[in-house]
Amino acid sequence: MEQKKYFLGMTQAEINECVMELNLPKFTGKQIADWVYLKRVKSIEEMTNISLKNREIISERYDVGRTEPLNVKTSVDGTRKMLFRTESGKFIETVTIPEDDRLTICVSSQVGCKMNCDFCMTGKMGFQDNLSANEILNQVYSVPDSEKITNLVFMGMGEPLDNYKQVSKASDLLMADYGLAWSPKRITLSTIGLTSNLRRFLDDNKCHLAVSLHNPIPEQRLEIMPIEKSAPITSVIDLLRDHDWSHQRRLSFEYIMFDGVNDSLLYARELTKLLAGLDCRINLIRFHVIPMSKLKPSTDENMIKFRDFLTAKGFISTIRASRGEDIFAACGMLTTAKVNENSK
Numbered sequence: 001m002e003q004k005k006y007f008l009g010m011t012q013a014e015i016n017e018c019v020m021e022l023n024l025p026k027f028t029g030k031q032i033a034d035w036v037y038l039k040r041v042k043s044i045e046e047m048t049n050i051s052l053k054n055r056e057i058i059s060e061r062y063d064v065g066r067t068e069p070l071n072v073k074t075s076v077d078g079t080r081k082m083l084f085r086t087e088s089g090k091f092i093e094t095v096t097i098p099e100d101d102r103l104t105i106c107v108s109s110q111v112g113c114k115m116n117c118d119f120c121m122t123g124k125m126g127f128q129d130n131l132s133a134n135e136i137l138n139q140v141y142s143v144p145d146s147e148k149i150t151n152l153v154f155m156g157m158g159e160p161l162d163n164y165k166q167v168s169k170a171s172d173l174l175m176a177d178y179g180l181a182w183s184p185k186r187i188t189l190s191t192i193g194l195t196s197n198l199r200r201f202l203d204d205n206k207c208h209l210a211v212s213l214h215n216p217i218p219e220q221r222l223e224i225m226p227i228e229k230s231a232p233i234t235s236v237i238d239l240l241r242d243h244d245w246s247h248q249r250r251l252s253f254e255y256i257m258f259d260g261v262n263d264s265l266l267y268a269r270e271l272t273k274l275l276a277g278l279d280c281r282i283n284l285i286r287f288h289v290i291p292m293s294k295l296k297p298s299t300d301e302n303m304i305k306f307r308d309f310l311t312a313k314g315f316i317s318t319i320r321a322s323r324g325e326d327i328f329a330a331c332g333m334l335t336t337a338k339v340n341e342n343s344k
Helices: 012-021 028-038 052-061 133-142 160-175 195-204 218-224 233-241 265-274 300-312 337-342
Strands: 071-074 080-085 091-099 102-106 110-112 127-130 151-154 187-191 208-212 251-257 281-286 316-320
Touching: 012 028, 080 133, 091 133, 127 160, 133 160, 151 160, 160 187, 160 195, 187 195, 195 233, 218 233, 233 265, 251 300, 265 300, 281 300, 300 316
Parallel strands: 102 151, 151 187, 187 208, 208 251, 251 281, 281 316
Antiparallel strands: 071 080, 080 091, 091 102, 110 127
């Protein structure tokens, strides 16, 4: 029996094509999109303004494409981490972070990651699969309190620009008028700096961008981030300098601080030289210790000195609060390696 196709992850045009193939009334396409994206139904059966006969016809070949998380863990600070099974039988993690009247969702774009950064658990599990637009959107639609989500960050498992087509499609669907009609300002894409797709991203939409920098000295960045060899940070910065940042789109740089590695004022000076003239903010991040890495977190004192130096040089700089560390949901701690291995 042929596997059913999922409406969640399809554009309005793609849904319309499905309706035409089934010889159903043209307006059924709009009805389906409305039920899937706005009314958030989980089954064809719930689409009650479509006749029972037509729902049966649709159900023979299509499904909504929603799957619930297999597991939900809640941190003492309210952060939640969800485990989802992918279509290929692999597993991914998704995180939601509450703060005042905001609820940010941190979504995954891949199972594992090719980048193999020394400070990231996801990279240690290697690359296993790209997620489809359906699997990306399912995270948004199926987490607890999904209707309360105010912001989305592509900062979960994987490198978003290494799965650009599906990440871009999922983002477009969130912003579509028949989707959730989100402003691009509600979405931030975090990248290690894959220049091959970075230009496309900047040209295609207006979502915010966060670049994983972590060391301003190329030779030392290479030691913890192998991507520096094929996509040097200087090339990334040159590309960003060519873009117009004068509108509301935000550019930020992520800087995880490691004790005795990149946390002295020497690095702060090099960072200000590298980013001089760019309208950006710098987010300083505490390192969360992971297995298989000798790196250690910087002290609070050094982080504050580093931030104050950047501020004195005219940069907007913040120390990001750690969230969800007790359930391994904090930055750099997401991994499903053990779950994937046990499922074989």
